[in-house]
Every structure is written in structure tokens, then in C-alpha cells.
Amino acid sequence: MKVVILGSGSPLPDPDRAGPSTLIRTDAGDLLFDCGRGVLMRAAAAGSAAGALRALFVTHLHSDHICDLNDIVTSRWVTSFQPNPLTVVGPVGTSELVRATEAMLAPDIGYRLAHHRDLTWPPSTVATEVEDGVVLDEGGVRVTAAPTDHAPVRPTVGYRIEEGEHSVVIAGDTVPCAGLDNLCNGADLLIHTVIRRDLIEMVGLPRLSDVLDYHSSVEDAAATAARGGVRTLVLTHLVPAPAPGTDHQWLELASNHFDGEVVLATDLATLDLPR
Ligand SMILES: [Zn+2]
Numbered sequence: 001m002k003v004v005i006l007g008s009g010s011p012l013p014d015p016d017r018a019g020p021s022t023l024i025r026t027d028a029g030d031l032l033f034d035c036g037r038g039v040l041m042r043a044a045a046a047g048s049a050a051g052a053l054r055a056l057f058v059t060h061l062h063s064d065h066i067c068d069l070n071d072i073v074t075s076r077w078v079t080s081f082q083p084n085p086l087t088v089v090g091p092v093g094t095s096e097l098v099r100a101t102e103a104m105l106a107p108d109i110g111y112r113l114a115h116h117r118d119l120t121w122p123p124s125t126v127a128t129e130v131e132d133g134v135v136l137d138e139g140g141v142r143v144t145a146a147p148t149d150h151a152p153v154r155p156t157v158g159y160r161i162e163e164g165e166h167s168v169v170i171a172g173d174t175v176p177c178a179g180l181d182n183l184c185n186g187a188d189l190l191i192h193t194v195i196r197r198d199l200i201e202m203v204g205l206p207r208l209s210d211v212l213d214y215h216s217s218v219e220d221a222a223a224t225a226a227r228g229g230v231r232t233l234v235l236t237h238l239v240p241a242p243a244p245g246t247d248h249q250w251l252e253l254a255s256n257h258f259d260g261e262v263v264l265a266t267d268l269a270t271l272d273l274p275r
Pocket of ligand 1: 060150
């Protein structure tokens with residue numbers, strides 16, 4: 001199993017960080033978790049593509065985590081030479097998101113069907129809405145979902161991916177909660193979205209300060225990693241994007257609460273979990 005951070009950024013556009021997205025390459029195929037800004041550009045750099053995805057898993061429906069769904073749907077469709085339905089797994093609301101995305105794409109779908117003789121089918125998507133439990137189990141790979149707490153955004157889910165002896169947890173956006181703790185138990189990697197509480201409080205901008213109450217700070221994520229006994233904590237969805245020369249601050253804040261390895265994500269950072 002190999003983990004590639006496709007996008008380590010946040011809602012704020014950044015020249016070096018795509019939106020939240022993580023690719024997990026397994027024997028069951030490429031599993032994509034969230035699909036933020038620029039996901040397919042980064043997937044191309046990692047040697048993957050929309051048409052190659054076994055499934056897309058969505059943690060929640062905040063726009064920064066799903067804004068390139070339309071690109072995945074269209075790119076998969078126009079690069080496949082036979083119908084190739086996209087499996088999308090996510091919280092309640094995912095089916096409506098997929099339906100609305102396909103509706104938004106209706107003019108484009110019409111243009112291409114009219115123009116390409118060999119393209120005789122529209123894009124298709126199979127959406128599955130989950131709250132908790134096993135959502136994929138094939139080829140020795142198991143993906144389990146559990147509810148997280150990103151209130152007032154509801155519902156939200158995190159995922160645990162297991163292959164052989166290895167396990168990876170995708171927290172998504174959440175404050176510390178029992179659902180995430182259950183997923184984390186003994187995992188090799190915890191990939192956690194984080195914000196810097198100290199920096200955001202210093203800015204003092206109400207629109208920005210609002211995000212403090214429904215995200216984990218670096219310290220919160222580290223405490224979750226410690227409670228779960230995970231081996232490595234990967235900090236991603238970094239708000240604000242680390243200024244040059246400040247990586248050590250992020251790592252130190254986490255290390256004060258967690259004894260394991262801490263990684264500050266960059267786009268295309270790759271973590272190998274050999275069999
Ligand atoms: Zn969110």
C-alpha cells in the first residue's frame with residue numbers, strides 16, 4: 001500500500017498546494033479520498049488518472065473537498081473506451097451531489113455525445129451513502145467508515161483503509177471524537193486535516209476565526225494520534241499554509257502531544273507501507 005498526498009492545501013488558493021485529496025494505491029486499485037482543487041493534475045504527476053480509480057471516497061461535502069468531482073466524472077468518461085461507472089462513497093448527501101454534478105455537466109455531455117461517434121454512453125456514477133461500517137472489502141483491502149464531528153457540517157465520515165498488516169486513517173475535517181478514535185486504533189498512518197490555532201487567533205479576522213470551532217488544531221490532531229497509538233501522524237490541509245522556514249513550528253506543536261513520527265504534508269509526498 002502506498003499513500004500519496006495529492007493536495008495538502010485548504011480552501012485558500014495556494015500556488016504550491018492543491019486542495020485536499022489523498023490517493024491510496026492498493027492491490028484492489030487506486031482509492032481516492034476527497035477531490036479538492038487540482039486533484040487530477042496531481043494524480044497525473046503520481047501516475048494515476050480518473051479512469052484508473054477503483055473508487056472515490058468523500059469525507060464531507062464542504063466545497064474544498066469536492067470541488068473537482070466534475071473534473072473526475074468528465075475525465076473518466078472521455079478517456080474510457082467502454083462504460084466505466086465511477087463509484088463514489090460518502091456521507092448522506094453524496095447521491096444528490098453526484099446527481100447535481102451530472103446535471104451541471106448536461107450541456108457538455110450533449111456536445112460530446114453529438115461530436116464523437118464512438119462515444120455512445122453518458123458518464124455514469126454509482127453513489128453509496130455511508131454512516132459507519134465496512135464500505136469496501138475486495139482483493140485483500142478493506143475500507144471502514146465511521147462518523148466524525150465537523151458540526152454544524154453534518155454528516156461527516158472518516159475512513160480506515162487496511163491491507164495486509166497495514167492500516168491508514170483518513171480523518172477529514174473533524175474535532176477530536178469517538179468515531180475517529182475508533183478508526184485510529186493502532187493504525188500505521190493517521191492523515192489529519194489541521195489548522196494553526198495560534199496563528200488564526202493572532203490574525204483576529206472573524207471570518208477566519210469561525211473555523212476554529214470545527215477543525216482540529218495541530219495539538220488536537222497530535223492528541224488523537226497519541227490516544228490511538230498510531231505510528232505516524234501526517235498533518236495536511238494546512239491552514240494557514242506554512243510560511244517558509246516555519247515547518248519546525250508545526251512539527252514541534254505536534255511533538256509536544258505525540259511521541260511518534262510527525263510528517264508535515266507537501267503535495268505529492270509519498271509514504272510507502274511495504275507488504
Ligand atoms: Zn470541512
